[in-house]
Amino acid sequence: MIDYVKGKIVEITPNDVVVDVNGIGFHAQISLQTFSKLEKVQDAKVYMHHVLREDEELFYGFADKDERELFRLLIGVSGIGVGTARLMLSSLTCDEIRDAIISDNVTRIKGVKGIGLKSAQRVILELKDKILKGEGTAEGSAVLFNAPNNAVAEEATTALVMLGFTKANVTKVVSAILKEQPTATIESIIKLALKKL
Numbered sequence: 001m002i003d004y005v006k007g008k009i010v011e012i013t014p015n016d017v018v019v020d021v022n023g024i025g026f027h028a029q030i031s032l033q034t035f036s037k038l039e040k041v042q043d044a045k046v047y048m049h050h051v052l053r054e055d056e057e058l059f060y061g062f063a064d065k066d067e068r069e070l071f072r073l074l075i076g077v078s079g080i081g082v083g084t085a086r087l088m089l090s091s092l093t094c095d096e097i098r099d100a101i102i103s104d105n106v107t108r109i110k111g112v113k114g115i116g117l118k119s120a121q122r123v124i125l126e127l128k129d130k131i132l133k134g135e136g137t138a139e140g141s142a143v144l145f146n147a148p149n150n151a152v153a154e155e156a157t158t159a160l161v162m163l164g165f166t167k168a169n170v171t172k173v174v175s176a177i178l179k180e181q182p183t184a185t186i187e188s189i190i191k192l193a194l195k196k197l
Helices: 033-039 067-076 081-093 092-100 106-110 116-133 145-164 166-178 186-196
Strands: 002-010 018-023 024-029 043-052 057-062
Touching: 002 024, 002 033, 018 033, 018 043, 018 057, 018 186, 024 043, 024 092, 033 043, 033 081, 043 067, 057 067, 057 081, 067 081, 067 092, 067 116, 081 092, 092 106, 092 116, 092 166, 106 116, 145 186, 166 186
Parallel strands: none
Antiparallel strands: 002 018, 002 043, 018 024, 043 057
């Protein structure tokens, strides 16, 4: 299993990249997100995901582990293949995808070409809990409600919903607060959220 390749970018388009590693050219399909991060660099570390099919062998490349982990989470959803997952990562940023999932924003996900209503609902249904637990992110990146903050975030969210705010808006705001202040208390989350809602 190839985890990553590190070398000189010899070819790059919005769809794929070729990285020369000691005279061996590794070809990988990429998203627009990865393209925008790699298009102006000469030397790069590209994280790989290997797909082996009966008739072909493909590599998908990512500029960082975070995008690769989200890609792996997306292709784990029934009905979402590697092509659709790559299209999602080309249409939306990783944070936008995670925010849409945790805020039940079916319209945002459905806005990606090739994703219908049922597929968008399935993505949210199958991934919401995983995303809230911090899955689908690179290790060490504090995104959304990571495990220690789960209880604090849930209590703050419940309190704000009881005050009459919609759960989708509350979840988004609480996530943003916890990204900036991972150790925030329930009281401080509620006070900050009230200013933003």
